[in-house]
Amino acid sequence: ECRYDSHFGVLVCTLNFCVCPAPQTVNIHNRKDPRNLALNNQPSSWSFQLDGVLHHVSQEEVYARVGRRAVLGALEGYNGTVMCFGQTGAGKTYTMTGSTESYKQRGIIPRALQEVFQQVEKRCEYTFSVHLSYLEIYNETLVDLLSSPRGSSDPPARGMVVMEEPGRGVFIRGLTLHPVHSEGEALNLLFEGEMNRIIGAHALNKNSSRSHCIFTVHIESRSRTLSDAKYVTSKLNLVDLAGSERLGKTGSAGQGLKEAMYINKSLSFLEQAILALADRRRDHVPFRQTKLTYALKDALGGNCNTVLVANIYGEAAQIEETLSTLRFGSRMKRVQTHPTVNEHIDPAQIKKLEKEVQMLKEELSIYHGLAVRPSNVYEPLSDAQVAEIQSQVRRYLNGTSKEISIISIRQLQEVFAQFKLATNSSVVLSFSRQGKKQGAGSPVTVMPVASASRPKQVRIQTPEREQEAQEPDIQSQDTQESPPPSKELCCFPPSAPPPKAEAFEAFKVGQGGELNHILKENKAVLLERHARLRQLTEEVNTAKRKIDRTTAAIERYKDKRARQGIAKGEPVLGEPEISLVPHLRELKAQYRQRYEALRSTTAEVNYCQHLVDQCRVRLLNEFESWYKETFRVPEEVLNVPKPEDPVQPGIGEDQELFERLQCERLGDSPRAISFYNARQRTQKRVGVSFSKHSSTLASFQCLFRAIRRPENDPGLPVYLLPGRYHTIQQNN
C-alpha cells in the first residue's frame, strides 16, 4: 500500500558536484577571494534541507527514489507529477528522458512506462487502459508533440486550450491521447515525441530544450472481480521544464534570445505561483498568468502527488543559479497538495447492472417455481430423459425444431454434452474421410457406441477394438450415473495421434478453413502493401534526389553571380534561378505528396502485419484445441506447436529470427528488448542514429546527409522524415 505525504517531495539532483553533501542537506560555501580585502558582509554559506540528495547515483536509483512512488500511486488512482527544474544544462532532460543510446542510462520516463506495464501484467484482477499524451509549451504556444503527421510541412495542430472542469480538473482541449497496450508501443510514442521537441544550442548546453514538455500517462482501471460500475482514473505527469538561463552566460541571440525570454518569464510566473501557494494567507494563486502554471495547476496545488527534482551544477561559476534553484525547491517543500483517489461511477454501467439484477431475480423466481418438482430437476437424468434430449438436439441441429426445452441444470449440461458430441463426431468424420493415415499406419474410425442408454459417447477406435465397441455397454445400462469414460476407450495410446503437420493440413481445409482463408487473404494484402511501400520509397527517394539536384543548381547559379558581383539595382536572382524556383516548389509538393502516401502505406503495412500475426496465432491456437479435443491426447504427449515449428506459415520470419537473436543477446536484461526495439523502429524510420533528444538538429542534418548521397550510391531507402518540415527546409 502506498502512503502519501501531502507536501511536495523535493530532491536535488547534482551534476559535477564536488563536495559530498549529507543525505538530505545541501551545504554551499562560497570561498571568499583572499585578494579582495574590501569589507563584504554578504553571506557566504547556505544550507538547504530537502527530501533527498541524489549525488553520484545511477539512473536506476534516481527512478527508485523519485519516480516509483508516483507511478505506483497512479496505478491506484492518484494523480502524480514528477518535475525537473533547474538551470540550463544542469541535467533535467538527462534525469527525465535519459540517454536514448543506452538502456542503462534511460531516464525516469522510460522506466515509468516499464513499471506501468509490468504492474498492469501483475495486477490481473484489474483491467487497465493506458493512454499517452505529450505536450510542449514553446514560446507560450501549446504544441501536441504526437499529433502532427511526420514529414508533413504543416505546422502541428494549434488551437489547443488549457481548460478546467469541475470533477475533471485541468486538461488540455485538443491534445491527442494515444492508447497503448505495451511498453514497446509506449516507447515508440515517447521517441516519436522526443523527435519533435524543439532544441537549440548555446554556451552551456549544445542540446538545450527550448520548451517545457509534459509527458502524461493517463491510466484508467476497473476491477474484474468487483462491480465494474466503479472505476478509477489518474494522470501521471512527467515534466521536463526548460532551463532558466542568464543570457550573459548562455550567449543566446536572435531566436534563442526570444525563446530564453519566454522561458525565463514562464519560470518566474511559476515561482510566483509557488510563493502564493506556500503562503497560507494568500487566497489567490495566479495560475493563469502563463500556460505552464495553468497546465500544471493540479500538480502544483491540487489533487496530486508531486515530486520536484531540483537539478543543480556544482561549479562555483554557477553558484547564483544553484542558490536560486535550491531556494525554489525549499519554497516548493512548503506547498500542500491534496491527493485523493479519482474514483468515478459509470451511470451506463449502473443501468446495465440494474437490468442484470432484474433478470437474475426473474430467473431465480423460475427456479423457485421449479423447486416444487425436486425429483425431476435435481436427480440424475434417466435414460429416457437423455434419449429425449438427444433427439431434441438432433432436431435442433437439422432444423426441424427451433428450441430445446430446459428446466434444470442437469438438462442444460446434457444438452451441451450432446452438442459437443455432435460437433466432435462431425469433425473427426470429416478428417478421416480425407483418407489420411493415422499414427503407425492404423486407420482411425469413428464409432458411435451402440448403446440404447448412452448412445452419446463417440469413441475413436482402432480396428482391434471395433468388435468390442459394437457390443452393448452393459455397465452403463445398469447404472444411472454415467461412468467416467475409460481411458483405454476414449483416448489414443500416446503414439497413435496423427502427426501434427498432417493434422494441421487437414485442419486448414476443414475446421480451420475459414480462418486459414482469412490468413491467406491478409497475407496477400500484406504482400501487395509491401510492394507498394517499396515502390513509394523509390518514388520518394527519386523526388528527393531531384530536389537536391535543383537546389544544387540554384546554389551554383547564386555562387556564380556572387563571384561576378551584383551591380546596384540588379535583382538578386538571375533569370535561370527564377525559372528553377517554381520548379523546386513543385518538386517539393510532389515529394510531400509521395511522402504522405508512403507514411500511410507504412501504417497500413504495420497494421496488416499485425493482422497476419494475430490470425496466425489464432489459427495455431484453434488447431491446438481442436487437436487436443479430437484425439483426446493426454497433456504429456502434446507437442504444442511453437511459433518456430515448421507448420508455422507466414511472412517476416527473418525479422522474427532477428528479434529472437536480439532477445538472446539481451538475455541478462530481457526488459531492454522493448527499449531497443522502439529505438530501432524510430531509427529505422529516420534512417540515422540519434542521440539525446533523438530529434536534435544534428539528427536532421545526418538524415539530410543520408538523403543527399551521390546518385550512383543506392544506399538505404529513406522511409521517413521527422516532424517539422519547416526545420528541414531551413537546413535545406
Ligand SMILES: Nc1ncnc2c1ncn2[C@@H]1O[C@H](COP(=O)(O)OP(=O)(O)OP(=O)(O)O)[C@@H](O)[C@H]1O
Ligand atoms: N547525471 C549525469 N550523468 C552524465 N551526464 C549528464 C548527467 N546529467 C546531465 N548530463 C549531461 O549533461 C548535458 C546537459 O544535460 P541536459 O541536456 O539534461 O540538461 P538540461 O538541464 O535538460 O538543459 P536544458 O535546460 O538546456 O535543456 C547532456 O549532455 C547530458 O547528457
